[in-house]
Each structure stands twice: as structure tokens, then as C-alpha cells.
Amino acid sequence: MNNEYELCWLEYRRLPDWEIACHREWFKSAVPFAQPWEVETALTELKTFARDALGTKMLVENTIQNQRTIILGKIDKLSELFDVPKLEREGSFFLAHRKLSGKDTLVIGAIDTAGLVYGTFEVIKRARLGESFEKMNVVQTPAMPLRMINHWDNLDGSVERGYSGRSIFFEKDRVILNRRTRDYARLLASVGINGVVINNVNVRGKAVQLIDDEKYLKALSKLAEVFGNYGIKLYLSVNFASPMYLGKFETADPLDDRIKKWWKDQARKLYSFIPDFGGFLVKADSEFNPGPHYFGRTHADGANMLAEALEPFGGVVIWRTFVYNCLQDWRDYNTDRAKAAYENFKPLDGQFRDNVILQTKFGPMDFQVREPVSPLFGALERTNQILELQITQEYTGQQIHLCYLGPFWKEILDFDTFARGRGSFVKRIVDGTVFNRKYCGMAGVSNVGRDPNWTGHDLAQANLYTFARLAWNPDELVEKIVDDWITLTFGKDEEVKATIKHMLMNSHRAYEKYTTPFGLGWMVNPNHHYGPNPEGYEYSKWGTYHRANHEAIAVDRSSKGTGFTLQYHSPWREIFDSIETCPEDLLLFFHRVRYDHKLRSGKTLLQSMYDLHFEGVEQVEEFLKAWQRLEGKIDPVKYKRVLERLTVQLEHAKEWRDVVNTYFYRKTGISDERGRKIYP
Ligand code: GCW
Structure with missing residues (x-):
């Protein structure tokens, strides 16, 4: 044992x-x-x-x-x-x-x-x-050729946006290789994952040396062997300026012949240690990470140079499109962060080598509880694409809150981009069929750490499981995936199954209700991103503003505003463009809306905001009671761990409710129609 x-x-x-x-x-x-x-x-x-x-x-x-x-x-x-x-x-x-x-x-x-x-x-x-x-x-047959997990693990053992303990791959600048490594490979292979990036996309400090230092390369070759036995390839995140850190060059210009040669030599060295190495993941020109723009070159120049180096060995370059101005002035109303990925990468469509893949976050901003699908998926017709999802719950409750993401991910995969007419679903773009691409797939940012249950919250294991099952087959019903996961994890008791299923299937909605419904997003505390703070990002440099005043809230991203809606194909561009036809779930993503605006229910936006916050908390109360009824039917250790998290969730959900409702009340001076407690 x-x-x-x-x-x-x-x-x-x-x-x-x-x-x-x-x-x-x-x-x-x-x-x-x-x-x-x-x-x-x-x-x-x-x-x-x-x-x-x-x-x-x-x-x-x-x-x-x-x-x-x-x-x-x-x-x-x-x-x-x-x-x-x-x-x-x-x-x-x-x-x-x-x-x-x-x-x-x-x-x-x-x-x-x-x-x-x-x-x-x-x-x-x-x-x-x-x-x-x-x-x-x-x-x-797996639908997607690349079914990847991205770890944001640092060499010191910390995990960026990790909520499940320290890294399973690194500690004190060393690579960890133990029985758990193999069991992790088993867990992933059991659901069809075939690629793992083990280090953070922010490649800093010692992590730069992973591709060079023989001590690391030897350890990584062993790690790759363990994973290789389970059909999983090892990938590494690299720093675009590596030639400056490791090669002592004064530049990392991708068109400089010395730099090209350096990367080619480096690739040869890497493959001599890890013959089935998968390739590089690159966060370039993004949030202070160096990239080709530093040297006056394009993303295509940068990605292609790396791809050329890996090509002889069958490796790929996965290049992230998470590129935006992170030094925006909040007074600048012309720049819209939501437009950035498309603006940066659409003009480069067709310029990337065959072994380059662009990896795009599901939404145009950053893993909020609800965002529309990024218009980039439907826009890149001659480029390989990977859909990036966040399994780790950075903005969705940090594994303290129960927030099962399966139904939401399914909506994303089923979104019809209309890029080639009806049926151009995101899932058909990232499985390669719509644009006939070879390398494409899904990547999930890992929620795994050294906690005994791997994911902090026991029920957050379902997110990891579901991510992989959807990458294998995005047409599978989430209900079926959930049923399987519950039975495999908790056994066959019908009450246990029904209760956990109910909790999982309703948890994302509940979280959305008591935090930021209608696609609003971002009302979190800066840096750690946990807990309510309605103006936490309001006067920051990050391009994430709602600009609430006493009458209205949110950014007008319609054709009359920032024009973000124009990045979509018809009919979405028209549907999103009009406040009348925009799906209400996304109303505040696309439109600046008056608090007294009537929704389809006949209620005002403000009253709906209040109602949802109360409802969300009531749902968490219900989850907690439902869980308590399972006492004795579930392994006591697991029972207690989940009970503790649900109890904290309830407290924190109330905090969200009260802070957000109070914020709106103080902005508007309009009371809740039902006279519930809001703080004056
Ligand atoms: O959402 C932001 C996170 C960063 C992360 C970045 C990214 C790894 O807050 O922690 O950095 O996204 O995706 O690159």
C-alpha cells in the first residue's frame, strides 16, 4: 500500500x-x-x-x-x-x-x-x-493528434497557479523521478494523453538551462523514458532569448545565422539525450517574456526558426497566441485586449512552417468563468491550432470552490465558428478536419501537484479526467464522462453517483452566478486572483476594465465600440453585435449595458445581478447539504476533505455575493426588489 x-x-x-x-x-x-x-x-x-x-x-x-x-x-x-x-x-x-x-x-x-x-x-x-x-x-481512434497537459511548474518546486501542493516534477532545482512519476504517466495514459510539457511557460532562472545542462538532460531522458512507455512524449517550455542566456550572444534575432545555428546545435544535443522528444512550447512577446518583437521580427520568423531546428528530428514548435499589451493605460479607451490575439496572429496566417502550431486560449481574454470563444479559431485557415484550456482553477475558485468545467468546455468545443459555413465547430478545427491540418489538438494547464489526492479538491480530479476524455473524443457526452469518473472513483452506490453528478454538473453555473455572471469577469483581487474585488483591476495596466459608473457597466465591444465583434464570422458578428440578440450569458462581455436594461426575463440587469448572487450561494448551501447526506457512504478521508472545502466555499461564496451586490447597490442606489440584505 x-x-x-x-x-x-x-x-x-x-x-x-x-x-x-x-x-x-x-x-x-x-x-x-x-x-x-x-x-x-x-x-x-x-x-x-x-x-x-x-x-x-x-x-x-x-x-x-x-x-x-x-x-x-x-x-x-x-x-x-x-x-x-x-x-x-x-x-x-x-x-x-x-x-x-x-x-x-x-x-x-x-x-x-x-x-x-x-x-x-x-x-x-x-x-x-x-x-x-x-x-x-x-x-x-483519438480525435485530436495532440492531447497535451501543460505544467506551469517551476524548478524550485513551486507551481504557478497551482493549488494542489508543490510540483511533482521539480524541487530545489532538481528533477524529481520516483514512483509517483510513473503513476502520473499511468493516470494520463489511462485517458489518452500523449504529451506533457513539464515546465512553466514563464521560463526563468534555472529553467533556462533545462535544454542545455547535461545534468538536467540526463534526468529528463529518464523521465522521458518513463513517460514514453505510456505513449506520452516529453515537451519543454523554452525561453526565446536562450541564446543570450546560454550561448552568450548579444542577440536572439531569429534571422541571424549564428542564432539559427545555435538552436540547431541545441536541438541535436537535446535529441541525443531524448530521442523521442516532442518539441518546444513558447510564450514569446507576452507578459515580459522575450520574443521576436524584441529584435524587430515577427512571430512567424521566431516560430519558424525554432521549427527548422526541430524539424530533422520530428519535433514541433507550439507557439502561444496569448500576446497583448500588458502595459496599457486605463485611460486608453481605444485599445481592447480582447482583440489582441487576432490582431497579432491573423495577418500571419499561412506564414508558419508545417511543424508550427499556434496554441490559443479558449477565450479572447484569459480563462474567465465565462468568455466567448476566441475568434482566432475560425480565422486561421492555414495554420495548425491547439485549443488551450485551464484545468487548474485560477479564476474559477482555485480548487477550494467546486467548479466542474466539463459542461463549459463542451460548449466551447461545440461552438460553431462558421469559418467554412455551418458545422465549422471548434472541435472540428482543433481535430484538423475543417482546415485539413496535421498537427492540432488540445492542451490543458495542469491542476496537479503533490497533494495526496493530486488536485487539492478531490472532485477537481474530474476536471483532469474530463479534459483528457474530451481531447480523445470531443463528441462524447459530458454526462457519460462524469458517470464513468464517479463510478471509477467512488464506486457504484446509486445515491453517491446521483449526488456527486448533480453537484458537478451544476457547479460551474453556481460559481458563475455568485461571482461575475453575464461575461463580466475580472472582479478579483490582483495578483493571486482569488476572492472578490470589484475594482481590483480597474486602474491597472492589464487591459481588463469594466468602467462601471452610476448608470452602466462594461465595455462596448460592438462595431460601434471597439469593434471586437467584427473579428467573428457571420452570423456571430451580427448576433454578438446587437444587445438584442447577444446571448445573455455574454451580454457584459460584448456590451456596455445600463443597470435598468430589461433582460429577456423582464427583469432589469441590476435585479438579475442581485438575484443570481443570492441563487448562487443557495446552490452552494444545497451542495453542502447533499454532500453531508453521503457521510458513511464515502471513504471518510475523502468525505472529510471535500466537506472542509465545501464549508470554506460557502463562506467565500457569501463574501462574493455581499461584496458584488454591495458594489452594485452603492453605484446605483437601487435596492433589491425582494428586500434581501445588501450593505448600504
Ligand atoms: O492568466 C495568466 C496567469 C499567469 C500565466 C499567464 C499565461 C503562466 O495569471 O500566471 O502565466 O496567464 O497564460 O501565460
Whole structure:
């Protein structure tokens, strides 16, 4: 047993006897049809499951002897035995029940090792969910080629925007490699993740040396091997000015031949240590990180130079579009931060090399509880794109508040950009189909740390799980993902399942209600971004203003205002442009609205603001009561941890309610129609 940490949805607890009876025979023997190293990871996992959940020892055999056997292999070999489905993309697999010489076999077939690992985890998941193998007939192909986790971990062991303890990868400027590293790889592979960036996009201090110092490269090569066994590639964030820090050049100009050569040499060195290294993630010309603009060059110049260096080794450059003026004067009403990513990158569409990918945050600002989908997704037709989501809850309650993001992410993926007419969904852009792109996908900023439950809040594990499942298949129903996650994590008790599902599915809305509804955003305390502060960012340099006065609030981003709506394709540009047709969830993102403006409900904006804040808190009260009813039905340690967080959440939700309502009351002098307590 392991006391330091739990295994989230991979905790293979002993199954009840009748379930063991259903599955045990299957897990008594496995017959591989592949080279030993190709099936080693998969077999280890099957054996672990057989031992821990079924109490049986799985034997690996050369021929099918038992009446029931699991066969696993590469499809070229399996096709000699029976018909196999056509699989193309990396990681694809099939599961099928086949009769072979009168024996029942469950076949796990794939074209590569990653597919065998994914197929194995799928078999185990289905066994744990209680599915029978007799009629198994499954073919799965990951929708997105790149399914990535981005860690914002620093070498000193701290984690930028991390709320789950210290880094699992670094401490005191050293790389950590232990049993937990492998268990992390297992967790990620079990949901199909195939890439991990282990260091923060803000590459400072010692982190600059990760790509150069042999001490680091040796450690990273071991780390990459552990991850590689699970089909996961290692990526690193790099500092664009590395040649100045490491090569002692006076410039990092991407068009300077000496700089180009330096990066090429560096790439060769990196790949000599890590042969299947994935590539670089770059935050350039963004929030004080150096980039090509420093040297009078474009983002395309910068990204292409790095891409050329990695290209011979099959590496990619993932270049973030999170570029805006972070030194804005609050008196400047012409600059609109929401427009920045599009303005910076749309003109460069078509100029990037094939192994460059632009990574864009889901919304035009910065991971607020609600924002419209960034117009950039529909705008870049000749550029590879990755959708960046924030699993870590920077602006969504920092893992103290329950805020399950699955339903919101699903809305983002299902957003129709109309870039190529109806059906040009974000999910079809980042899976490569709308614009026929090769490298694309999803990246999630990690919410993982060294806490025993990995994610601080036990229920925040669901965010990590869901992110990965959606990257694998964005068409999957969130309800199904949630059901699976709850059962795998908490077991099959119906009341437990229904209660947790209800809490998860309603939590994002609740958080939105008691914080900043209608797409307003940003009423947080500066720097740490936790807790209410209605004017926390009002007179700052960050371009995030609502400019509330006694009559109205928010920025007019319509064609009559900053013109942000014009970055969208029709019909969105017209829909967002008019206060009458704009979805109310986003009203204050797009429009400056008077407090007495009537919403579709007939209520004024102000009254709705008050109502939502009261409602949000009531929902948290309800979550807390619902959780308390589960006492005794849930592992006591987990029960208590979640109870503590919900209790704090309720206190902090009240604080949000009272601060925001009071702010609006003091601005307007208009009381709540229902006479509830607001502070004069
Ligand atoms: O939201 C902001 C965060 C920064 C982060 C930045 C980014 C890693 O507050 O902490 O830096 O976004 O995404 O680069």
C-alpha cells in the first residue's frame, strides 16, 4: 500500500465477489502477439488489475490454453489470425471478442504501443464498470493528434497557479523521478494523453538551462523514458532569448545565422539525450517574456526558426497566441485586449512552417468563468491550432470552490465558428478536419501537484479526467464522462453517483452566478486572483476594465465600440453585435449595458445581478447539504476533505455575493426588489 498519495480513478480496489466471478477467468492468462517490449506496459497494467481488483495472478503464455484469454497485439500480426478493423491514427485500437479454436478470446489490437496501452486501460475500465466481454466490439481512434497537459511548474518546486501542493516534477532545482512519476504517466495514459510539457511557460532562472545542462538532460531522458512507455512524449517550455542566456550572444534575432545555428546545435544535443522528444512550447512577446518583437521580427520568423531546428528530428514548435499589451493605460479607451490575439496572429496566417502550431486560449481574454470563444479559431485557415484550456482553477475558485468545467468546455468545443459555413465547430478545427491540418489538438494547464489526492479538491480530479476524455473524443457526452469518473472513483452506490453528478454538473453555473455572471469577469483581487474585488483591476495596466459608473457597466465591444465583434464570422458578428440578440450569458462581455436594461426575463440587469448572487450561494448551501447526506457512504478521508472545502466555499461564496451586490447597490442606489440584505 502506498500512503503518500491515492490513485484517483485508477484505484484498483477489490471488486465485489459476483463481479470477480464475471471477470476473473479472463484475467488468468494473456497471450501477446507482439515483441515483448511492445506489450510490456500493457501486460504490467493487466497484471496489476488482476492482482488488486480480482485477486488473481495473470500468466503470460505463448499459446491460447484457457477457455478465456486476453490476446493483445499489433494488427499486422493479428491479421494472420482473423479479420481486423482498419486503424490509421497513432493510438487507435480495437477490442473484440473472438472465438479461436473453440476458445473465447478478448482481443486488444493496435498499430502501436500507445494503442495497446490505451486499449488495455479501456478493457480495465469496462471491467470495472461492470461490462461483459462476451459482446465486446469497440474501435477507438483519438480525435485530436495532440492531447497535451501543460505544467506551469517551476524548478524550485513551486507551481504557478497551482493549488494542489508543490510540483511533482521539480524541487530545489532538481528533477524529481520516483514512483509517483510513473503513476502520473499511468493516470494520463489511462485517458489518452500523449504529451506533457513539464515546465512553466514563464521560463526563468534555472529553467533556462533545462535544454542545455547535461545534468538536467540526463534526468529528463529518464523521465522521458518513463513517460514514453505510456505513449506520452516529453515537451519543454523554452525561453526565446536562450541564446543570450546560454550561448552568450548579444542577440536572439531569429534571422541571424549564428542564432539559427545555435538552436540547431541545441536541438541535436537535446535529441541525443531524448530521442523521442516532442518539441518546444513558447510564450514569446507576452507578459515580459522575450520574443521576436524584441529584435524587430515577427512571430512567424521566431516560430519558424525554432521549427527548422526541430524539424530533422520530428519535433514541433507550439507557439502561444496569448500576446497583448500588458502595459496599457486605463485611460486608453481605444485599445481592447480582447482583440489582441487576432490582431497579432491573423495577418500571419499561412506564414508558419508545417511543424508550427499556434496554441490559443479558449477565450479572447484569459480563462474567465465565462468568455466567448476566441475568434482566432475560425480565422486561421492555414495554420495548425491547439485549443488551450485551464484545468487548474485560477479564476474559477482555485480548487477550494467546486467548479466542474466539463459542461463549459463542451460548449466551447461545440461552438460553431462558421469559418467554412455551418458545422465549422471548434472541435472540428482543433481535430484538423475543417482546415485539413496535421498537427492540432488540445492542451490543458495542469491542476496537479503533490497533494495526496493530486488536485487539492478531490472532485477537481474530474476536471483532469474530463479534459483528457474530451481531447480523445470531443463528441462524447459530458454526462457519460462524469458517470464513468464517479463510478471509477467512488464506486457504484446509486445515491453517491446521483449526488456527486448533480453537484458537478451544476457547479460551474453556481460559481458563475455568485461571482461575475453575464461575461463580466475580472472582479478579483490582483495578483493571486482569488476572492472578490470589484475594482481590483480597474486602474491597472492589464487591459481588463469594466468602467462601471452610476448608470452602466462594461465595455462596448460592438462595431460601434471597439469593434471586437467584427473579428467573428457571420452570423456571430451580427448576433454578438446587437444587445438584442447577444446571448445573455455574454451580454457584459460584448456590451456596455445600463443597470435598468430589461433582460429577456423582464427583469432589469441590476435585479438579475442581485438575484443570481443570492441563487448562487443557495446552490452552494444545497451542495453542502447533499454532500453531508453521503457521510458513511464515502471513504471518510475523502468525505472529510471535500466537506472542509465545501464549508470554506460557502463562506467565500457569501463574501462574493455581499461584496458584488454591495458594489452594485452603492453605484446605483437601487435596492433589491425582494428586500434581501445588501450593505448600504
Ligand atoms: O492568466 C495568466 C496567469 C499567469 C500565466 C499567464 C499565461 C503562466 O495569471 O500566471 O502565466 O496567464 O497564460 O501565460
